[in-house]
Amino acid sequence: MVVVPSVPSTSKAHRKTRRTLSKKKTPRVVGDAVDQDHDMNIPLPGSDRPTERSPDEAILIDVEGSDIAPPAEAPSFGPAPASTVQTLRSEMRRVAIPPHRMTPLKKDWLNIFGPLTEMLGLQVRMNVQRKCVEMRTSKHTKELGALQKGADFVKAYALGFDVNDAIALLRLDDLYLDSFEIKDVKTLHGDHLSRAIGRIAGQDGKTKFTIENASRTRIILADTKIHILGSFQNIKVARDAIVSLILGSPPGKVYAGLRTVASRMKQRAL
DSSP: OOOOOOOOOOSOOOOOOHHHHHHSOOOOEETTEEOTTTOSSSOOTTOOOOOOOOHHHHHOOOOOGGGSOOOOOOOOOOOOOGGGSOOOOOOEEEEEOOGGGHHHHHHTHHHHHHHHHHTSOOEEEEETTTTEEEEEOOTTOOOTTHHHHHHHHHHHHHHTOOHHHHHHHHHOSSOEEEEEEHHHHOOOOTHHHHHHHHHHHOGGGHHHHHHHHHHTOEEEEETTEEEEEEOHHHHHHHHHHHHHHHTTOOHHHHHHHHHHHHHHHHHHHO
16 A cells, blocks of 8 residues: 655635625525526526526627628719819909009009919909009919919019019919018117128128029018018028128128038039
């Protein structure tokens, strides 16, 4: 006879917590019957009634692939009929003209009136009493941004740009207007302000023309206000050069920076 010594179990006994005890509920027996309200899934002893499935078991039901409906295809819509296309709503824009620009406006009115009506299909008139140019869309207007382009064109002329330079706003889409004042860069008064304006203009406008040619922009120097017409990158180059002159940099240093920028722009163009 072989006696096998019993080895004590190293596993800890399962400790019943209050949560596990609450899950296992025993039916209450009243006489010979079981309380059906307490647990409906426990069958009576000796009865052949099958047990009812719990809600979790009822959910886990195998479904064959043939019973699953195939995914619906995306609907295709044809073009809308021409009768349902909405026409452009009539809009109006009024651009104020400074008093000192009214006389040049009257001289160049034919050059301003033509592009607005032919290229954009707008209706234009000059209101002398209000000193403004009024524009509105018509049935010949095809572009949604035609009214805004026309307003930018007239505004550029009102700021002092030449008609031929302002027409570029109508022909090209990547041209913008940028305006700022000298006091936005540095607060100057008296002779200091006059010298800053002189550094920007240069002798006989030499510095201003150099900045325009190097950055491919157009610059208007109206007292303490500066207006720049060009593309986004070119406006940034011209603005940086003008800011350096306002802060006191000598023109020779600004010219050297413009030469470097101009050479880089030529390489990118090639």
